[in-house]
Amino acid sequence: MVAVAVFGNIIVMWIILAHKRMRTVTNYFLVSLAFSDASMAAFNTLVNFIYALHNEWYFGEAYCRFHNFFPITAIFASIYSMSAIAVDRYMAIINPLKPRLSATSTKVVIGSIWVFAFVLAFPQCLYSEIKVTPRRTLCLLVWPGSGKKLTYQIIVVLFVYCFPLLVMGITYTIVGITLWGGEIPGDTSDKYHEQLRAKRKVVKMMIVVVVTFAICWLPYHIFFIVTALDIKVERWKYIQQIYLAIFWLAMSSTMYNPIIYCCLNKRFRAGFKRAFRWCPFIEVSSYDELELKSTRFNPTRQSSLYTVSRMESSMTVVFDPNDGETSRSVHKKRVTSSESTLNGCSRKNSTDASTNSIFISSPCTSVDCYS
Incomplete structure (x- = not known):
C-alpha cells in the first residue's frame, strides 16, 4: 500500500x-x-x-x-x-x-x-x-x-x-x-x-x-x-x-x-x-504519445472560438490548448478581423460586412479537456 x-x-x-x-x-x-x-x-x-x-x-x-x-x-x-x-x-x-x-x-x-x-x-x-x-x-x-x-x-x-x-x-x-x-x-x-x-x-x-x-x-x-x-x-x-x-x-x-x-x-x-514503458507488457502507442504533447497555445487560455465564414468558404478555428487541437484554416483566404477579449481569452471578430460569421464561446480547462 x-x-x-x-x-x-x-x-x-x-x-x-x-x-x-x-x-x-x-x-x-x-x-x-x-x-x-x-x-x-x-x-x-x-x-x-x-x-x-x-x-x-x-x-x-x-x-x-x-x-x-x-x-x-x-x-x-x-x-x-x-x-x-x-x-x-x-x-x-x-x-x-x-x-x-x-x-x-x-x-x-x-x-x-x-x-x-x-x-x-x-x-x-x-x-x-x-x-x-x-x-x-x-x-x-x-x-x-x-x-x-x-x-x-x-x-x-x-x-x-x-x-x-x-x-x-x-x-x-x-x-x-x-x-x-x-x-x-x-x-x-x-x-x-x-x-x-x-x-x-x-x-x-x-x-x-x-x-x-x-x-x-x-x-x-x-x-x-x-x-x-x-x-x-x-x-x-x-x-x-x-x-x-x-x-x-x-x-x-x-x-x-x-x-x-x-x-x-x-x-x-x-x-x-x-x-512504465520499461515493463515488457506495457505498450505505448503513438496515440498515447500524442495525448501528452503540448500545443503551441498558452495553456491558460480558456475559451475556444469557431469562426465560420460562409461567403468566402473559409474557416478559422482556435481551440482550447487542452483540447489537443491546433489552429487551422480551410481554403485559406484573407479574413479581415480585429482582436477583442472575453474572459481573459482572445477571440476574433470578423469585420468584413460581406462575411456572415458565427461566434461560439466554450470554456474548457484542465483534465476535462478532453479525456
Whole structure:
C-alpha cells in the first residue's frame, strides 16, 4: 500500500509538471493533493503502524511531534485541494464567461491552503510529548485541560471533513444537475455534445475521488470523537485492533487517487504508460504519445472560438490548448478581423460586412479537456 501510494502519486506529479499540456488550474490542485498523499504515506503510514502494533515509540521526540502534526496537515491540504477543484469545476461549467484563476493565483491558493493546514495542525505538534515508563516509551498528546481535546477534535472534524464535504456536495450537485439535466450556459456549438461528455467524465472522476476520501476517513474521525467523549473506550479489550483497522482504511485513501486517474482519464493513463514503458507488457502507442504533447497555445487560455465564414468558404478555428487541437484554416483566404477579449481569452471578430460569421464561446480547462 505504501509503495503504491508513494510512487503512484509521484508519477501523477510527474505527469502534470513534466508535460505542458497538463499544467492547468485543476491539475495544479491535483499536484497539491498528490503531494499530500505521497507525503503522508511516506512519513506516517508505516511508522504509525509499527507504533500501533508494538505500542512502543522508537523514533524520538522530534519525530513524535512531526508524527502527530503532519497527518492533520496532509488531510487538510488534501480535502481543501479537492474543494478548490470542485469550485473550479463549478465556475467553469456554471459561469463559463467569468474570469478563471491564473497559474499564479492558483499557486497562491495552494500556498494558502498549506499555511492554514499548518496552523490547524500546530496544536498537535505543541502538545506532543514522549513519556518513558519502566516498560515502554510512548508518544502522546498531553492536552492542558480536559475539554481541550474534545474541542480540538470537533474543530478538526468540522474544518477537515464536514465543511469541505458540504461545499463539494453542493457544488457537484449543481454541476451534476447542469451537466445531466440541462444545457451548459454559452455552449451551443457543434462540439457541444463532445464537450458535454468530456466534462461529465471529469466530474465523475472527481466525485469518485471525493466519495472514496469521505468513506475512508469517516470511521477515523468518528473514532477520535468517540474516544474524546469517553476515555473509557480506549481501555476496551480489542480497541487496538479496531484502531489499526480504522487507521489502515484511512491511510489506504492515499493510494486510490492514482488508480482512479489512470482508470478514468486517458491522459493520465497515457502518462502512466510512459512512466512504465520499461515493463515488457506495457505498450505505448503513438496515440498515447500524442495525448501528452503540448500545443503551441498558452495553456491558460480558456475559451475556444469557431469562426465560420460562409461567403468566402473559409474557416478559422482556435481551440482550447487542452483540447489537443491546433489552429487551422480551410481554403485559406484573407479574413479581415480585429482582436477583442472575453474572459481573459482572445477571440476574433470578423469585420468584413460581406462575411456572415458565427461566434461560439466554450470554456474548457484542465483534465476535462478532453479525456
